[in-house]
Every structure is written in structure tokens, then in C-alpha cells.
Amino acid sequence: MPNILWTRIDNRLIHGQVAVTWSNHVGSNLIVVANDEVAKDPLQQSLMDMAVPGLDTRYFTIQETIDKIGQASDEQKIALIVKTPQDVLKLVRGGVPIRKVNIGNMHYSEGKEPLTNTVAVDEQDKEAFRNLHRLGILLEIRRVPSEKGKNILDLL
Template sequence: MPNILLTRIDNRLIHGQVAVTWSNHVGANLIVVANDEVAGDSIQQSLMDMAVSGMETRYFTIQETIDKIGLASEEQKIALIVKTPQDVLKLVKGGVPIRRVNIGNMHYSEGKEQLTSTVSVDEDDKKTFRELHELGVQLEIRRVPSEKGQNIISLI
């Protein structure tokens, strides 16, 4: 069973807030980015690695994450970072044991409704969050550890 301490939706993936604040808060020593695009882009990986100090990183596609996360050792304390709720749903349906999701950043764009200052959703996002909720996943909007979390289900 992989030791996943944090699963976070953040469309910026790795940046200072994730690399320092959240990882230290949960005690992670490995950041796994599950994203099909970044898994094949060494330039984006190098840029994200610049934000990380004293911690290992892995960049996997969604399918690689499903296939490999169960091979993690007990010593690997994992912060799992994804871009979208749809990615989380694929991971959960693929057997990754995710029980709680921290929703940090989902940028506003055309067709999205702003729920909080950092989280905007469209109808597909709402549908996906409801499905994750039905699968027993706790879904909390929380930008930084010191903030009080909000259950996204109560907002959609």
C-alpha cells in the first residue's frame, strides 16, 4: 500500500506552495506528479525541480502512476499532485488508494464558475467531484495548510 500523505489538485503542479509548504506540512519526501503532458516534457520537469529542495520528484503519466504507485516503499512518503479532478477520478478508478483530495488551484477560464478565489469549475468538474464524493473520497478546498478547509460538495 503506497504511503500517500497528500493528493492535491493544482493546475500549476509543482511550485513553492506545493514543494515547500504542503510537502513539509504533511512530511512528504517524494512528490509524484501524475500528468500525461509533463511526464514527457523534460523542460517542464526541470523547471518544477527548481522549486524542490531536499525532496525527490517523479513525473508519471496517469497510467504509469496507476501501474507504479503500488511499488512504492514504506519509506516513500508521497505528495501526489495532479492538474484536474478528472485525473483524480482516473487514478481512483485505476485502484490508487486516494481517500482525501486537497483542491488548491483550478484557474478561472471561459465557461467556469468561480467558487473561491483560487477554484473555478465547469459542469464536467462538478460532475467529476460528485462522482468522487460518491466513491467515498473527501474533497476539501484549501489553499494553504493554515486555512480552514471547505467541502467542495457544499459549494456545487
């Protein structure tokens, strides 16, 4: 069983807040980014690696994450980062043992409604969150560790 300490939805993926604040807070020593585009883009990977000196990183597609996460060693304390709730749903349905999701940042764009100043959703996002809830996953909006979390279902 992989030692997944924390799973976060953040459309920015790795940045200073994730790399420093959250990784220290949860005690991770490995950040796994599950994203089909970034997994194939060495430039984006190297830019993200600059934000995480001293931490190991892996960049996998969603399917690679499903296939490989079970091979993690006990010493790997994993922070799992994805862009969308749909990605989390695919991971969970693929057998990745996720029990709680931290929703940090989902940018506003046309067709999305803001739930908080950092989280905006459309109907597909809402449906993915509802499906995750039905699967027993806790869903908490929380930008930083010091902030009190909000259950996203209370805002849908």
C-alpha cells in the same frame, strides 16, 4: 500499499507553496506528479524540480501512476499532485488508494464558474467531484495548511 500522505489538485502542479509549505506540513519526501503532458516534457520537469530542492520527484502519466504507485517503498512518503478532478477520478478508478483530496488551485477560464478566488469549475469538473464523493473521497478546498478547509460539495 503506497504511503500517499496527501493528494492535491493544482493546475500549477509543483510550485513554492506545494514544494515548501505543504510538503513540510504533511511530511512528504517524494512528490509524484501525475500528468500526461508533463511526464513527456523534460523542460517542465526540470523547472519544477528547481522549486523542490531536497525532495525527490517523479513525473508519470496517469496510467504510469496507476501501474507504478503500488511499487513505492514504505520509506517513500508521497505527495501526489494532479491538474484536474478528472485525473483524480481516473487514478481512483485505476486502484490508486486516495481517500482525501486537497483542492488548491483550478484557474478560471471561459466556461468555468468561480467557487472561490482560487477554484473555478465547469460541468465536467462538477461531475468528477460528485463521482469522487460517491466513491467516498473527501474533497476539501484549502490553499494553505493554516487555512480552514471547505467541502467543495457545499459550493457546487
